[in-house]
Amino acid sequence: MLAHVPKTWAMKIWTNIAGICAGTTVLAALAVSAQAGETKSGPKAVVELFTSEGCASCPPADALLTTLAGRPDVIALAYHVDYWDYIGWTDTFGSQTYSDRQRAYSTAWGGNHIYTPQLVINGTRGVVGSRENEVQAALGQAQLPLPVAVTAGSHMLEVNIEPRPGLPEATVWLVTYIDKAQVLVERGENSGKKIDYSSVVTGQQVLGMWEPDKGTHLKLPLDQVLSGSSNGAVILVQQNKNGLPGPILGAASYLR
Numbered sequence: 653m654l655a656h657v658p659k660t661w662a663m664k665i666w667t668n669i670a671g672i673c674a675g676t677t678v679l680a681a682l683a684v685s686a687q688a689g690e691t692k693s694g695p696k697a698v699v700e701l702f703t704s705e706g707c708a709s710c711p712p713a714d715a716l717l718t719t720l721a722g723r724p725d726v727i728a729l730a731y732h733v734d735y736w737d738y739i740g741w742t743d744t745f746g747s748q749t750y751s752d753r754q755r756a757y758s759t760a761w762g763g764n765h766i767y768t769p770q771l772v773i774n775g776t777r778g779v780v781g782s783r784e785n786e787v788q789a790a791l792g793q794a795q796l797p798l799p800v801a802v803t804a805g806s807h808m809l810e811v812n813i814e815p816r817p818g819l820p821e822a823t824v825w826l827v828t829y830i831d832k833a834q835v836l837v838e839r840g841e842n843s844g845k846k847i848d849y850s851s852v853v854t855g856q857q858v859l860g861m862w863e864p865d866k867g868t869h870l871k872l873p874l875d876q877v878l879s880g881s882s883n884g885a886v887i888l889v890q891q892n893k894n895g896l897p898g899p900i901l902g903a904a905s906y907l908r
Contacts, residue, residue: 697794698727698888698903700772701781702754705743706736708841713769713781718850721831726791727886727905728851729827733768741840745833745852753856753897760896775890775900798822798862798889798902808871809906811859811887815867822889822901824859824868828882831907854882862889862901874908883908 701717703710714730721728731750732743754766757778769781774794779786798819803810813824833849862868877885884907891898 694725694799695727695903695905696725696796697774697791698729698796698886698900699787699791700753700775701728701730702733702750702766702768702770702772703730703781704733704736704746704768705835705837705842705847706739706741706840707768709782710769711842711845711847713771714847714849716782716784716787717771718848720787720791721850727903729829729886730849730852732852735766736768736840739840741837741843744835745849745854749856750853756896760893760898775897796900796902800887800889800902800904802885802887802904802906804874804906804908807874809874809877809885811868811870811872811904813862813868813887813889813902816864819864819901820891821864822862822898823892824862824870825856825886825888825890826859826872826877827856827886827888828854828878829884829886830854830881831884851884854880859887878908 699717699720701713703714703717717728717730720726731753732745732747733751733754734743734746734748735751737743737746751766754770754772757772757775758764758766761778770778771781771787772778773790774796777790779790781787798816799814801812803812830852831850833852834846835849836846837843859870859872860868884905886903886905888900889902890900
């Protein structure tokens with residue numbers, strides 16, 4: 653059974669973009685020339701799985717996300733929500749911020765509930781994350797119109813987002829993640845199970861705005877981008893519609 657919860661939310665992460673963008677100045681001040689390194693660009697889809705360690709329906713979707721994460725044309729992200737914690741197991745990676753992101757999608761689409769496991773594709777549609785046929789069909793129609801490139805040196809992460817007149821202005825997000833994790837769930841619906849996870853989101857922040865007539869170039873210190881256990885980063889360029897998440901226009905990823 654899918655887990656449904658009422659739609660109640662406080663969208664601080666979307667309504668405080670202007671305040672968060674002030675942090676961009678700090679990052680830019682620390683920038684120095686990046687050395688040549690690995691570049692990953694050109695995906696056709698960003699898939700965001702809203703999942704929970706406490707949800708019995710989620711492990712098949714978690715496994716499917718692992719498969720999708722291995723595709724060169726897909727960027728996969730697992731957002732662990734916190735609204736399952738009441739059942740007795742506090743999700744190791746859960747956050748209200750990620751639950752709010754899922755609620756914001758629901759609101760943007762005129763919905764009145766959220767559920768796990770839900771897979772959001774390019775910010776425009778959601779499907780049940782464990783239904784592989786539906787997921788593959790949605791991916792077959794997916795595309796991202798905006799080229800984004802990430803180049804890593806020994807100390808810096810360099811981001812280039814091309815100009816693309818005709819597209820709408822969009823927000824540039826930095827999302828960090830752990831590529832692999834394994835958790836022994838001790839309580840809740842998955843009690844006693846050892847579950848493997850991929851592309852687990854550890855944080856997100858706004859870097860600034862992308863202007864279609866100018867493009868964007870950023871240099872970010874790697875030791876600040878990938879702090880703690882995070883070993884991967886994704887740059888998302890996403891429309892912000894009336895304080896709610898809109899379509900993702902482009903994306904690129906880096907894995908250390």
